[in-house]
Amino acid sequence: MDSFEEQFYLENPTRLQALWRDVKLLWWLAVRALMWMSKGVLVRRAYLKAKVSDEPLLLEDQFPD
Amino acid sequence: MKKKFPSPKLPFAYRHKPVSGNTINGLGETTLRRATQIFHSSGARKLEWARLEIFFALINPFKVYWLNLVNRWLLRNADGPIAAVQQPVVDARQKSQEIKALALELGAGVVGITHLSEQALYKGTNPQYARAIVVLLPMDNEEMAYVTTNRAGAETMRAYMEITRTVIALSQHIRSMGWRARAYCEGADLLHIPLAIEAGLGQLGKHGSLICKEYGSGMRIATVLTDMPLAEDKPVDIAVDDLCVGCRRCTIDCPVDAIGDRKQTVRGVEKWYVDFDKCAPYFTHTVGCGICIEVCPWTKPGRGPGLLEKLLSKRPG
DSSP states (O other), X not given: OOOHHXXXXXXXXXXXXXXXXXXXXXXXXXXXXXXXXXXXXXXXXXXXXXXXXXXXXXXXXXSOO | XXXXXXXXXXXXXXXXXXXXXXXXXXXXXXXXXXXXXXXXXXXXXXXXXHHHHHHHHHHSOHHHHHHHHHHHHHGXXXXXXXXXXXXXXXXXXXXXXXXXXXXXXXTOSEEEEEEOOGGGBOTTOOOOOSEEEEEEEEOOXXXXXXXXXXXXXXXHHHHHHHHHHHHHHHHHHHHHTTOOEEEESSOSSBOHHHHHHHTTSOEEOTXXXXXXXXXXXXXXXXXXXXXXXXXXXXXXXXXXXXXXXXXXXXXXXXXXXXXXXXXXXXXXXXXXXXXXXXXXXXHHHTTSOOHHXXXXXXXXXXXXXXXXXHHHHTSOO
8 A cells, every 4th residue: 555645745747647636635535534423433432431431442342453 | 830631541452462662663772773653654554553543543623633634635735746947056055045044934933954864764665855854833832731632732733734834835936946845744754853853953852852942842843855955954962961861840740651761772873762652542542642742841932042051051161
């Protein structure tokens, strides 16, 4: 997989390359925004529960491989 | 009055602890080598502490998370079109002065220039540039007084966005003169602190962050890599060690005792080192922590230059 820089930092791009990069980046951002609003809600809810209980939230349970 | 910070007892844990971050960082290693990415991923591969990083991202308040995404959007202009005709640089020293003046005009607080050394790059990354223009931008101290709350987190992201705009505009200007230039902020390819030290902007403090004369550690760092011929600055001695050897403020205030009192050998270099395994989970729990930066005496607004004078006057001879 390419790093963020490798994916979205384009040296001397053509207009078309820059446009395609913008589309891909918008998709990349949308995926992350949706993740905060979906998976994030579950994680934050579980985290709040763990804060008031004695049982710590286990990261492997939240983010299995 | 001593501030109260969140308890070091964490409501989350790993069932199976990952490889120690201190091992990955090369604590105790006597041979010089490049650093390995460990927490802030470039996205190129899954890191050993990836779960903690994702957890950190998802428990961030929406405002901070949103600002981070906006910053990523801005960063699409970190590189871009290069003018076809290259303007020759006759006097590198004069050009450096011009570039620094422009960076200040664009919002930077302090600017320095250095060569791009291999030790400033993470293992596996290889940006091919000759030198680095390192920019510091102060954060709002009044907002940062609220460290460990979302308010300070939002200020950190605001500063990142501002410095991103500065380095992007600077890189665009250099490219408009026909030279390659790429802005780096918040990314995971560069180690900004070693570059800032080499560029004469400050020294490493006991808390593992840069201390610069003007702002202490109350600032953010970003970098423009370029091939433009520029005169380079030299590292400076602003007596940070003189302060850190005797001062225990960050050591005492760190709720998880992550900051040691002695320098340690890390990847072949003796330097101040913060215990990753203690720091990173608490940093996550407090969504950005920043206690050590905030309590550092050098971070108090306007105190730096006077402190430097006092520390130097105490040196023998």
